[in-house]
Amino acid sequence: MAENKIPYKIYLDENEIPSKWYNLRADMKNKPAPLLNPGTGQPLTAEExxxxxxxxxxxxxLDDTTPFIDIPQEIQDFYKMYRPSPLVRAYCLEAALDTPAKIxxxxxxxxTSGSHKLNSAIAQAYYAKKQGLKGVTTETGAGQWGTALSMACAYLGLDLKVFMVxxxxxxxxxxREVMRTxxxxxxxxxSMTTEVGKKILAEHPGTxxxxxxxxxxxxxxxxxNPGYRYVLGSVLNQVLLHQSVIGLETKTALDKYGIEPDIIIGCAxxxxxxxxxxxxxxGEKLRGEKDYRIIAVEPASCPSFTRGKYAYDFCDTGMICPLAKMYTLGSGFIPSANHAGGLRFHGMSTTLSQLYHDGYMEATSVEQTSVFEAAQQFARVEGILPAPESSHAIRVxxxxxxxxxxxxxxxxxxxxxxxxGYFDMVAYQKFxxxxxxxxxxxxxxxxKGLNSLPKVPGQD
Amino acid sequence: MAENKIPYKIYLDENEIPSKWYNLRADMKNKPAPLLNPGTGQPLTAEExxxxxxxxxxxxxLDDTTPFIDIPQEIQDFYKMYRPSPLVRAYCLEAALDTPAKIxxxxxxxxTSGSHKLNSAIAQAYYAKKQGLKGVTTETGAGQWGTALSMACAYLGLDLKVFMVxxxxxxxxxxREVMRTxxxxxxxxxSMTTEVGKKILAEHPGTxxxxxxxxxxxxxxxxxNPGYRYVLGSVLNQVLLHQSVIGLETKTALDKYGIEPDIIIGCAxxxxxxxxxxxxxxGEKLRGEKDYRIIAVEPASCPSFTRGKYAYDFCDTGMICPLAKMYTLGSGFIPSANHAGGLRFHGMSTTLSQLYHDGYMEATSVEQTSVFEAAQQFARVEGILPAPESSHAIRVxxxxxxxxxxxxxxxxxxxxxxxxGYFDMVAYQKFxxxxxxxxxxxxxxxxKGLNSLPKVPGQD
Structure with missing residues (x-):
């Protein structure tokens, strides 16, 4: 292995951290469908x-035309605390699999958030601070998003209230203790602290x-609460925009060594x-410059892409959020309690939904024991104990x-x-x-979930 | 902050990972005292x-004369999985403290082991494998060493039995689950699985x-057990030898940017x-080339350097191990259960003990609430949730x-x-x-501990 020219870890220089986010929507011919006001059925305005x-x-x-958006200097500085992240050549995994593939x-x-979520957390917290807000509220599932947002809010001195599944x-x-720290x-x-929480608990006791x-x-x-806004760790266009730093760094690192990927895989x-x-x-694929196989991997227990319906639906169970056109299992869908890893959202990014609908990417679903088998194999040869979510991509x-x-x-x-996966040891223990x-x-x-999609004009 | 020439994180290239360990003892005029056979009081031979x-x-x-020892290629390859580690400029901490100091x-x-322990774990596991052993045994306190050794043994296919405090x-x-994974x-x-464990439990029920x-x-x-040897994560000269990669990388990174440290601080x-x-x-200090303030930080609840005695003592409580000349609190010393972080060993490296005895370094002790205050402050501005052990150094x-x-x-x-500190959340929760x-x-x-040091010829 030692004679390979490509290092185990490709680290970019600090000045190669992107200074602009890439807005994929600008290159999409079919734009993702707009969010709708559930009351009027009309596209949500900026004011709303x-x-x-x-x-x-x-x-x-709302911006689906500007291809690149400047990253404010303060956010770039924060990124320098933990970025660029390494692009790792999985030499040891390749050897263990005895495969000619290059991984x-x-x-x-x-x-410390343990995931990519920090990339958008600092951006959203920054804009909240800039707007003079007192604080933000959010949800968290597996906990990475809540941790990431806690870190960003602590850094900027913003108040944060997290609702954790x-x-x-x-x-x-x-x-929880990391977030409290x-x-x-x-x-x-x-919870019983909100009206919608009380209503859900009354309808689904013990959920x-x-x-x-x-x-x-x-x-x-x-x-x-005056002075508060809501921030979300996934699904939204803005989040995908911020997360483009992952892909931009990946592309820069690959280009540096003249590497052309054939297949790109991510959990969803x-x-x-x-x-x-x-x-x-x-973006290259949309512009017809390159072709790649792109695969979304989701859990078999929460299969939005592979078994959901492409339709307008509520983003939340309480049906107080806007409607989004996406691959969805229905806002009432709640994954089985036996499901260990995150990836438990009933819907999917509208951008990715449109791209999948238009045939630009594939999707597949995997079962969790096979996911943990892959996680363990990976951990033992690559030295990183992966999150269950990430392990869906490892499996494929x-x-x-x-x-x-x-x-x-x-x-x-x-x-x-x-x-x-340091905070997922209950699931690992089960495995x-x-x-x-x-x-x-x-x-x-x-x-049950799919039959209860909301009525929207022009939708079955 | 953005205009600083020194990046937030100084990453070396893969080819700058050391290819030789540095053996500090070669530059010591007063060599660390040899280990003694507790039965004969004579220096332990290689055969013993x-x-x-x-x-x-x-x-x-035993080698206290060879200054540099080659790192086998297989270990160098393993190091590439997670090294070089970054040398981070704590710009955000400096700003928060409003200090002119450069940190x-x-x-x-x-x-995944969450610490430096992997540097020696892979070396010790490698030599065990090379010798054709079936497996190794070890102890672990806070758990980092046990995790590191688990990773190294999994990578090489060695059996591992861990006794965890x-x-x-x-x-x-x-x-425990990470190690099991x-x-x-x-x-x-x-435990009741060993003779010495049974004896200790009989003498100290509920310890x-x-x-x-x-x-x-x-x-x-x-x-x-035939085919097994014991490996240790600290104290021994061999461990310090392997861990020299930390200092060597640090020095290379500092030299790259022409940075001269005044004070070097580590937990002990x-x-x-x-x-x-x-x-x-x-080494530079011993050779008279440079001067640095070097500070060892230990917990006030387990103060070997600052309140212990420089004397021959057992490395273990059961008194079956060789005698080492070191700063010790007595092998019977057990830190209070209220003590949260690691750093709970009653003794200290013989090499560091000799250097401290000869006045080449300072030592100080800190109390744990002030350590966790420093940890929290650091986490909030630098974005890394530190281990309690590391936080002793942060405090100072x-x-x-x-x-x-x-x-x-x-x-x-x-x-x-x-x-x-991802596995130290019980302590963080208490804080x-x-x-x-x-x-x-x-x-x-x-x-109590200091009065029961073993009788060794020539020692009070």
Missing amino acids: MSGIFCEELVKQE YYKFEGNN KVSYEQKPFR YGAEVTPSP TGSLGCAISEAVEVAVT GGGSNLGGLIAPFM AIDEALKCKETGEEKTIVFGLTGT NDGEMTDYIPTDEDLA | MSGIFCEELVKQE YYKFEGNN KVSYEQKPFR YGAEVTPSP TGSLGCAISEAVEVAVT GGGSNLGGLIAPFM AIDEALKCKETGEEKTIVFGLTGT NDGEMTDYIPTDEDLA
Whole structure:
């Protein structure tokens, strides 16, 4: 291995951290469908949005024509604390698989939030601070987004209220403590502290929660408390915009060594990592300059792309949020409690949904025991204990590399290693003890959510 | 901050990872005292040692004349998975403290073991594998060493049995799961699985354990099981040798930018991080080429340097290990259960003990609530949640930087940030809840351990 010219880790210089975000929508012929006001069925205006989101972020949310947007210097400085992140050549994994494939992963876990979520957290917190707000509210599932936002808010001196999906709150008590160490207030969701939480608990007593519930609660608190706005860690266009730093750095690192990827793989919950990782590559594909196989990987227990419907739906369970046109399982869908990793959102980024609908990317779903098998294999040879979410991408990267072993093809595979699994040890313990099981919803299970999609003019 | 020429993180190139370890002892006029056979009171021979340790490691343990020792290619390749580690300029901490001091830290936490321990773990596992052993045994306190060794053993396909200090085993259940994910067998110590464990439990029922107890158990299992040897994560000369990669990289990074440190600070439990960090700098000091203030920081609750005795003592509580001349609190000393962070060893590296005895370095002790205050402050501005151990060094670095603020001096401070605190959230929770207390042993508490030092010819 030693004689290879490509290092194990490709680190860019500090001045190669992007100074502009790349706005993928600018290169899309079919733009993602606009958010709708659920009351009127009309596209949400900037004014309507600004009651929920910060003003500058509303602009970014609506801007589908500007290809590059300057990253404010303060955010660039913050990025320097933990970026550039390494693009790693998985020499040891390749050797273990005995594959002719060349495997690379962009590792976003080397910061205390443990994931890529910090890239958007600092941006959203920055604009909230700039607007003179007192604080922000949010939801968190696996906990990475809440941790990332806690870090960003602590850095800027902003107040933060986090609603954490109850099952994660219970499985990951230490995530809560990290957030508290950074000064955040953390409430398990659904809770009795909001009207929508009380309503959900009355209808579904004993529910372990979902991102959709937590979003409803966080939005309610934001709109009923002066000086607060709501911020979201995935799904939105603005989040994909901020996360484009992942893909931009990846592309710069690959270009430096003249590496052309054949396959790009990312896990997909709401789409923040996948959308960020693929952004510049998808841009080339949209402009007809290059072609890549792009694969979204989702859990078989929450299969929005592969078994959902492309339709307007609520982003939240409490149905107080705008409607988004996306691949969705229905806002009432709550993944089985046996589901261990994040990626539990019922919907998907509108941008990625449009791209998938238009045939620019593939999607596949994987079961969690096979995901943890991949995680363990990866951990043992690559020395990084991956987050369950990231391990969905590892699973498919390994599968693709094994296909290359069969065919003898030397494909170049790039995947996003979004984060570390240090706070997921309850799930790992279940796996280590052989007690992990798989859950695939039946068509009947899914029908409940899919049959209750909201009525929108022009939609079945 | 943006116009600074020195980047936030100085990353070396892969080919700047050291290819040789630096053996500090070669430059010491007063060599560290040899280990003694407790039965005969005579220096331990290589043959006697090889029943406990791997052969190549015995050579390294005894070699106090060769200044540089080649790092085998396989270990260099493993280092490339997570090294070089960044030397970080703490711009944000400097701003928060409003100090003219320039603060740097060498961050060793960006690998799954969460600390610098992996640097020696892979070396020791490599030599065990090369010797054709079936496996190794070890102790672990805070858990970083056990995790690091689990990773190294998984990578090389070696069996591993870990004895984990009971208080850590209980406070850090997820550490155990990480080790299990890497295939290690983990037993809380003291246990009923060894003779020495049974003896300790009979004498001290309900003890929460200590590194000294865990070492005794691990050694017993190694010497009574064919094909096994014992490996240790700190204290030994060989460990300091392997950890010299920390200091060598730090020096290369500083030299690249023409930075001359004034003060070098490291936390000290058994001395592995401190000894590694300071190695090349101490070498310059010993050779009369340069002068640096070098500060060892230890917990007030386990103050080997500052309140211990420089004397021959057992390295373990069960008194089955060789005798080492070191600053010690007595092998019977067990830190109060209220003590949260690692650094709980009763003794200290013989090399560092000799250097401290000869006046080449200072030592200071700090109380844990002030350590966690420093940890929280650091986390909020630098974005890394530090291990409690590392936070001892942060405390003193901040204190020195605040002195510079008073005097106006622009001193350059370098400290070792040994790892991350992701598995220390029970301690952080105590701190967050305002329930953390300090404990300083009284002279009477210490007298118990110090009055029971073994009789060695020529020693009081």
